[in-house]
Amino acid sequence: xxxxxxxxxxxxxxxxxxxxxxxxxxxxxxxxxxxxxxxxxxxxxxxxxxxxxxxxxxxxxxxxxxxxxxxxxxxxxxxxxxxxxxxxxxxxxxxxxxxxxxxxxxxxxxxxxxxxxxxxxxxxxxxxxxxxxxxxxxxxxxxxxxxxxxxxxxxxxxxxxxxxxxxxxxxxxxxxxxxxxxxxxxxxxxxxxxxxxxxxxxxxxxxxxxxxxxxxxxxxxxxxxxxxxxxxxxxxxxxxxxxxxxxxxxxxxxxxxxxxxxxxxxxxxxxxxxxxxxxxxxxxxxxxxxxxxxxxxxxxxxxxxxxxxxxxxxxxxxxxxxxxxxxxxxxxxxxxxxxxxxxxxxxxxxxxxxxxxxxxx
Numbered sequence: 445x446x447x448x449x450x451x452x453x454x455x456x457x458x459x460x461x462x463x464x465x466x467x468x469x470x471x472x473x474x475x476x477x478x479x480x481x482x483x484x485x486x487x488x489x490x491x492x493x494x495x496x497x498x499x500x501x502x503x504x505x506x507x508x509x510x511x512x513x514x515x516x517x518x519x520x521x522x523x524x525x526x527x528x529x530x531x532x533x534x535x536x537x538x539x540x541x542x543x544x545x546x547x548x549x550x551x552x553x554x555x556x557x558x559x560x561x562x563x564x565x566x567x568x569x570x571x572x573x574x575x576x577x578x579x580x581x582x583x584x585x586x587x588x589x590x591x592x593x594x595x596x597x598x599x600x601x602x603x604x605x606x607x608x609x610x611x612x613x614x615x616x617x618x619x620x621x622x623x624x625x626x627x628x629x630x631x632x633x634x635x636x637x638x639x640x641x642x643x644x645x646x647x648x649x650x651x652x653x654x655x656x657x658x659x660x661x662x663x664x665x666x667x668x669x670x671x672x673x674x675x676x677x678x679x680x681x682x683x684x685x686x687x688x689x690x691x692x693x694x695x696x697x698x699x700x701x702x703x704x705x706x707x708x709x710x711x712x713x714x715x716x717x718x719x720x721x722x723x724x725x726x727x728x729x730x731x732x733x734x735x736x737x738x739x740x741x742x743x744x745x746x747x748x749x750x751x752x753x754x755x756x757x758x759x760x761x762x763x764x765x766x767x768x769x770x771x772x773x774x775x776x777x778x779x780x781x782x783x784x785x786x787x788x789x790x791x792x793x794x795x796x797x798x799x800x801x802x803x804x805x
Contacts (some may be wrong), residue, residue, distance in 0.1 A: 447763045450622040454567045454598045455489065455635035456611075457622040457686040460725050462490040463594030463637065465604030465618075475575055476552060476784040483574040483781040486533040486541055486581050487587045487604035487618060489637060489682055491526060491723050492580045497549060498556035500527040500731040502746075503723040504695025508702045512717015513538055524691020525731055527556075527721050529590055530562045532605035532639045532680050534574065535567040544586025545661035549589075566719055568641035570608030573781025598637070601776035606639050608781060610677060611772055612709070613645030613662050614790040615779050619772030623760035625687065627753060632687035634760035640772040642705075642716045643676035649709035650770060652744075653802040655795050662788070675713030679705065679718045681768070683761055686701045689728035690706040693754060700758045704765025705713035722761075757797040 450457025465487050471480030491501045502524035507515045515538060520526060528549065531541040547565035549556050557603070570576060589604075598620050602608075606617025622635040648656030681701045698720040702712070712718060726744050749757065773790045780786045 447760060450624055450635065451544050452597045452631050453622055453636040454620040454683050455622065456595045457458065457633045458635045458686050459466035460492045460496060461635065461684050462493040462593040462595050463598050464488045464589040464739065466581065467578050467603045468590040469607060469608050472780065477575060478578045480575050480578065482578065482580045482781045483608035483779060484534050484570050484576070484580055485604045485607040486531055486537065486586050486589055487606065487639065488586065488593055490528040490590070490593050491684065491725055492728070494552070494590065495592065498527050499728055501690055501725055502523045502691045502694050503721065503729065503733060504691050504698050505719070506695060506698040508587060508718035509716050511715055512567060513720050514543040514564060514594050514719040515542055515564040516562040516720065519562045520564065520721070524609060524694070526564065528561060528680060530721065531563065531565045531586060533565065533567055533581055534576055534605065534608065535569045536576050538565050540579065540582050540763045541586050544583035547583050547754050548587045548590045549557070564721060565597065566680040568609055568639050568680060568717065569633045572610065572639070572672060572785050573779060573787060574608040575782055577653065582780070585602065591779060601772050601781055606772065610629050610640035610641060610787050611640040612648040612656060613771065614773055614777040615787045616640040616772050617776065619770070621764040621767035621771060623764050625756050625760050627687065627749060627756065633683060634647045634685045634764055635776040636681065636761065636764040637682045638679060638765065638768045638772060640679050640712065640769050641677035641719065642675070642679040643677070643710045647709035647711065649707065650736040651799050652796060653799045654709070655798050658798060659791070673715050674688070676715035678717035681765055683720070683722035684725065685757065687757060688748055689724040690746065690748045694722040695726055696754065697757060697761050700761040701765050705769065706760040706767045707762070737742040
């Protein structure tokens with residue numbers, strides 16, 4: 445991979461960002477709605493950590509394909525602001541995650557709870573492996589994940605909201621990566637976290653090599669009518685940076701996510717919800733998301749990277765997105781879920797042999 449990663453090669457390399465995870469793996473055998481088997485969870489991202497909830501960040505969002513959901517995106521589009529925890533989970537747990545954020549803020553940041561709350565909750569579908577209609581992700585679990593969020597290294601693969609997800613016909617899920625960008629003599633970090641649940645096997649490209657075409661077709665797909673259409677799923681990507689950016693520049697970063705995804709082979713399936721969020725933790729205290737304060741009217745000021753220098757940040761997004769997706773595939777294992785449905789892990793040794801052979805030729 446090109447570029448220099450941060451110390452953890454993770455979204456948490458952006459100072460202040462904390463990540464917490466709820467991972468639920470229980471039971472086996474036939475599906476019994478409400479009982480399992482359970483292969484699901486939630487990932488929470490706190491842009492300024494728990495102590496910074498209520499302090500707004502510049503933010504922007506974008507959509508490649510809209511077969512999915514990201515709550516709160518209308519306000520992000522309108523105001524360019526984000527000041528609450530972000531949650532990634534399964535498609536039918538969006539309401540529970542939304543409620544969990546509100547419950548946590550009410551209990552821990554009561555002054556913020558006095559204003560409306562529009563949490564950002566995004567989803568991908570894990571119903572092939574998981575009892576998705578069983579309400580196993582609840583608000584209390586999301587509260588717990590927020591309370592346990594930390595900076596530093598992040599577990600990847602079948603963890604958090606990515607627990608039951610598929611990617612390119614293999615076991616997917618949670619992946620993260622970061623890049624350091626130098627601007628005006630200072631190093632800034634661009635970090636990415638993805639919940640990868642997208643792509644068909646024959647699309648998969650690694651380091652420019654179309655490995656998916658050479659890998660055998662998934663035998664489970666041919667035998668199981670409940671298997672989703674090839675390419676169905678979704679991907680959520682969250683981009684964070686400590687570089688000072690305007691909301692419109694954050695949106696521009698989010699629009700570069702598909703370029704990183706394309707490097708891994710996807711063409712963007714109709715059955716995929718591909719939704720992206722980007723935020724900047726700079727300019728703390730200069731952005732206000734609520735009612736006017738009691739102080740006198742005045743003008744605020746923001747520092748920001750001039751547009752003429754933004755390309756290096758675009759480059760970092762594309763690199764980190766590509767690596768985050770591959771990390772979700774490489775750092776993983778086979779998983780069997782409800783009704784015996786099985787998703788194999790990427791055959792890493794076979795793939796690396798193919799990539800090395802292509803590089804030598």
